[in-house]
Amino acid sequence: xxxxxxxxxxxxxxxxxxxxxxxxxxxxxxxxxxxxxxxxxxxxxxxxxxxxxxxxxxxxxxxxxxxxxxxxxxxxxxxxxxxxxxxxxxxxxxxxxxxxxxxxxxxxxxxxxxxxxxxxxxxxxxxxxxxxxxxxxxxxxxxxxxxxxxxxxxxxxxxxxxxxxxxxxxxxxxxxxxxxxxxxxxxxxxxxxxxxxxxxxxxxxxxxxxxxxxxxxxxxxxxxxxxxxxxxxxxxxxxxxxxxx
Amino acid sequence: xxxxxxxxxxxxxxxxxxxxxxxxxxxxxxxxxxxxxxxxxxxxxxxxxxxxxxxxxxxxxxxxxxxxxxxxxxxxxxxxxxxxxxxxxxxxxxxxxxxxxxxxxxxxxxxxxxxxxxxxxxxxxxxxxxxxxxxxxxxxxxxxxxxxxxxxxxxxxxxxxxxxxxxxxxxxxxxxxxxxxxxxxxxxxxxxxxxxxxxxxxxxxxxxxxxxxxxxxxxxxxxxxxxxxxxxxxxxxxxxxxxxxxxxxxxxxxxxxxxxxxxxxxxxxxxxxxxxxxxxxx
Amino acid sequence: xxxxxxxxxxxxxxxxxxxxxxxxxxxxxxxxxxxxxxxxxxxxxxxxxxxxxxxxxxxxxxxxxxxxxxxxxxxxxxxxxxxxxxxxxxxxxxxxxxxxxxxxxxxxxxxxxxxxxxxxxxxxxxxxxxxxxxxxxxxxxxxxxxxxxxxxxxxxxxxxxxxxxxxxxxxxxxxxxxxxxxxxxxxxxxxxxxxxxxxxxxxxxxxxxxxxxxxxxxxxxxxxxxxxxxxxxxxxxxxxxxxxxxxxxxxxxxxxxxxxxxxxxxxxxxxxxxxxxxxxxxxxxxxxxxxxxxxxxxxxxxxxx
Numbered sequence: 001x002x003x004x005x006x007x008x009x010x011x012x013x014x015x016x017x018x019x020x021x022x023x024x025x026x027x028x029x030x031x032x033x034x035x036x037x038x039x040x041x042x043x044x045x046x047x048x049x050x051x052x053x054x055x056x057x058x059x060x061x062x063x064x065x066x067x068x069x070x071x072x073x074x075x076x077x078x079x080x081x082x083x084x085x086x087x088x089x090x091x092x093x094x095x096x097x098x099x100x101x102x103x104x105x106x107x108x109x110x111x112x113x114x115x116x117x118x119x120x121x122x123x124x125x126x127x128x129x130x131x132x133x134x135x136x137x138x139x140x141x142x143x144x145x146x147x148x149x150x151x152x153x154x155x156x157x158x159x160x161x162x163x164x165x166x167x168x169x170x171x172x173x174x175x176x177x178x179x180x181x182x183x184x185x186x187x188x189x190x191x192x193x194x195x196x197x198x199x200x201x202x203x204x205x206x207x208x209x210x211x212x213x214x215x216x217x218x219x220x221x222x223x224x225x226x227x228x229x230x231x232x233x234x235x236x237x238x239x240x241x242x243x244x245x
Numbered sequence: 246x247x248x249x250x251x252x253x254x255x256x257x258x259x260x261x262x263x264x265x266x267x268x269x270x271x272x273x274x275x276x277x278x279x280x281x282x283x284x285x286x287x288x289x290x291x292x293x294x295x296x297x298x299x300x301x302x303x304x305x306x307x308x309x310x311x312x313x314x315x316x317x318x319x320x321x322x323x324x325x326x327x328x329x330x331x332x333x334x335x336x337x338x339x340x341x342x343x344x345x346x347x348x349x350x351x352x353x354x355x356x357x358x359x360x361x362x363x364x365x366x367x368x369x370x371x372x373x374x375x376x377x378x379x380x381x382x383x384x385x386x387x388x389x390x391x392x393x394x395x396x397x398x399x400x401x402x403x404x405x406x407x408x409x410x411x412x413x414x415x416x417x418x419x420x421x422x423x424x425x426x427x428x429x430x431x432x433x434x435x436x437x438x439x440x441x442x443x444x445x446x447x448x449x450x451x452x453x454x455x456x457x458x459x460x461x462x463x464x465x466x467x468x469x470x471x472x473x474x475x476x477x478x479x480x481x482x483x484x485x486x487x488x489x490x491x492x493x494x495x496x497x498x499x500x501x502x503x504x505x506x507x508x509x510x511x512x513x514x515x516x517x518x519x520x521x522x523x524x525x526x527x
Numbered sequence: 528x529x530x531x532x533x534x535x536x537x538x539x540x541x542x543x544x545x546x547x548x549x550x551x552x553x554x555x556x557x558x559x560x561x562x563x564x565x566x567x568x569x570x571x572x573x574x575x576x577x578x579x580x581x582x583x584x585x586x587x588x589x590x591x592x593x594x595x596x597x598x599x600x601x602x603x604x605x606x607x608x609x610x611x612x613x614x615x616x617x618x619x620x621x622x623x624x625x626x627x628x629x630x631x632x633x634x635x636x637x638x639x640x641x642x643x644x645x646x647x648x649x650x651x652x653x654x655x656x657x658x659x660x661x662x663x664x665x666x667x668x669x670x671x672x673x674x675x676x677x678x679x680x681x682x683x684x685x686x687x688x689x690x691x692x693x694x695x696x697x698x699x700x701x702x703x704x705x706x707x708x709x710x711x712x713x714x715x716x717x718x719x720x721x722x723x724x725x726x727x728x729x730x731x732x733x734x735x736x737x738x739x740x741x742x743x744x745x746x747x748x749x750x751x752x753x754x755x756x757x758x759x760x761x762x763x764x765x766x767x768x769x770x771x772x773x774x775x776x777x778x779x780x781x782x783x784x785x786x787x788x789x790x791x792x793x794x795x796x797x798x799x800x801x802x803x804x805x806x807x808x809x810x811x812x813x814x815x816x817x818x819x820x821x822x823x824x825x826x827x828x829x830x831x832x
Contacts, residue, residue, distance in 0.1 A: 072604045075599075
């Protein structure tokens with residue numbers, strides 16, 4: 001997982017350095033940071049890391065059959081899952097934040113003073129959006145991992161299939177995605193003005209802000225509560241017949 | 246008093262000099278993969294095929310410029326049509342590779358099956374080819390085979406020899422692009438499967454390895470010379486050359502080929518190192 | 528601590544795990560004996576609250592087990608499967624299991640020390656579990672159950688993979704715990720293994736309880752159950768004629784081509800005593816002798832019939 005974070009940060013920086021050296025002009029450094037945080041972090045790393053950790057919360061213990069040890073401890077089942085979810089949340093959150101902050105620091109240091117400090121409040125907001133996204137995606141994938149045999153497949157189909165597909169469909173159907181509320185909270189998304197291929201896609205993804213910030217946050221918190229509640233009750237709802245050999 | 250051991254009887258038949266163990270490994274893998282929701286993905290993958298077949302039908306009946314054909318994207322049924330079909334199948338191909346490929350070696354390592362394989366007359370190449378056969382089988386079913394079928398359909402529907410003589414190279418291009426895609430992506434999937442004991446982490450890292458460079462290439466689209474860093478861009482570049490189309494990226498075609506060859510060679514080297522009958526735990 | 532099981536059934540869809548079991552287990556060592564797939568592991572999982580009974584009740588000292596995590600302070604469970612978090616060292620595994628029981632770190636370490644030493648794993652305690660041999664893994668699994676001094680222990684095939692010395696010390700420890708007033712339930716498919724630990728057994732097959740009680744009474748049943756013995760010798764005609772005269776021989780199958788006969792006897796002990804005399808008196812050379820059904824499955828089949 002750490003490799004995933006390092007790989008993306010490393011590659012982003014390599015691209016950025018090469019871009020600066022080769023004199024790419026279409027994209028300023030700050031615009032590049034916005035695009036990286038939006039496309040790479042929000043759209044790729046957040047769902048991938050959530051899927052990796054979330055689907056494993058229960059499924060790992062079931063596959064490795066170590067659930068036996070957990071279920072015979074004098075702890076309520078919900079507490080065991082909550083502890084595992086929290087551990088997963090902290091791990092995933094740290095990886096995402098460290099990777100984002102590393103990208104920000106190195107890019108701002110390399111680009112020199114280009115008004116990076118003004119981006120600082122946006123940076124905190126991006127961190128908040130990622131953590132909020134994690135709060136929803138992690139238990140969602142946890143539930144998928146608890147009930148499905150192929151949770152990763154379902155998760156990838158949901159995030160990269162459904163959520164991306166719906167972005168192109170006009171109307172209110174996009175309200176049935178998680179990423180829509182995260183888009184609403186993403187800071188100054190209109191700042192993405194480059195001529196890059198992603199700028200084209202971003203303009204399709206992001207329409208006018210549908211909902212106010214408090215409403216988006218409330219909906220995300222509600223979704224997080226719903227998925228977390230479902231995840232915590234999994235061991236009460238479902239009985240695992242672990243393989244014997 | 247003599248006591249005789251009676252529990253073992255020798256088999257008097259003739260053993261094959263070179264048993265086709267790779268075929269047995271591959272066939273078993275294909276059967277096992279079939280049980281893992283592959284059918285659902287194959288059904289999903291059939292949707293674009295049916296759509297494209299509809300386009301071919303409409304264009305053959307109405308001509309490329311007719312209203313209906315325009316409705317069906319106003320598309321020319323040329324080499325680019327087949328290339329575009331294969332390009333569109335990439336997402337589903339990744340999912341198929343994840344479902345079929347993530348556990349191919351990981352499960353053998355997890356359940357300590359490698360010593361059993363290698364205690365039989367199975368060599369590294371038998372094992373690898375057997376596993377790769379699974380990837381080729383399901384990957385081919387959603388890329389190469391439907392593309393060839395579409396080409397045959399187009400020839401049968403147009404019924405003119407001119408089309409075939411103009412695009413005779415397309416089946417070879419389909420095969421070439423299919424081979425390049427499956428060898429590279431399949432190789433990466435097998436490597437991740439060999440490096441990891443969990444199928445989920447192999448699946449997600451595979452997805453990340455393919456998409457992160459591609460996403461960064463898109464972000465920094467002003468520096469497309471460096472697009473060869475993305476596997477997907479390399480495959481598309483190579484595909485454009487094979488199909489005789491305009492290259493989508495400014496970097497040289499040989500660089501795309503070289504890049505894919507290096508990835509494949511690196512995969513082979515890692516697989517050679519990882520696929521061993523015994524494993525030392527420190 | 529008393530275990531009371533009443534009308535217990537567990538089924539998975541159409542498959543029956545255990546069927547209509549009623550028994551009581553008192554302090555001391557009790558053995559669950561049955562062939563592979565008999566339902567022993569399912570029963571132990573039900574008794575340890577991992578599975579919910581489809582029907583019936585299980586209580587430990589009058590308290591229901593299912594969804595009663597407080598009761599788990601008093602339970603120690605050693606699973607049959609060779610499963611671990613392989614990234615842990617043996618030491619960390621035992622300590623974290625104790626921490627999950629609710630002990631402070633200091634107390635957990637003190638208890639872990641005793642338990643790890645008791646199973647002879649002290650020298651390798653800091654190695655990764657992934658590097659342990661099967662016997663070592665089994666021993667560390669045993670350490671985690673007695674480390675928190677439970678009042679009732681459920682051990683699923685606890686001697687699996689242990690070497691003779693390990694087996695002896697595990698058996699001694701189990702017997703000591705039973706003698707010390709703990710309730711110890713041990714499952715196994717090997718009769719003599721159970722015999723070494725206890726006289727009290729519960730026989731299980733196909734999810735049903737076949738017998739409960741003293742092992743010697745059940746032995747008695749085994750000794751009188753019909754047994755097939757296949758004999759290969761140089762003169763099957765004479766041997767067959769001789770054996771036909773004995774009342775404890777129930778039937779004989781005769782194969783002249785292979786010089787072989789299969790005898791079914793309802794008194795195997797008597798038969799085995801007499802056979803050498805018959806052979807020597809008639810100067811018959813015995814080439815081989817074996818019993819196709821001298822195993823637990825055959826005994827269970829007999830008891831089921």
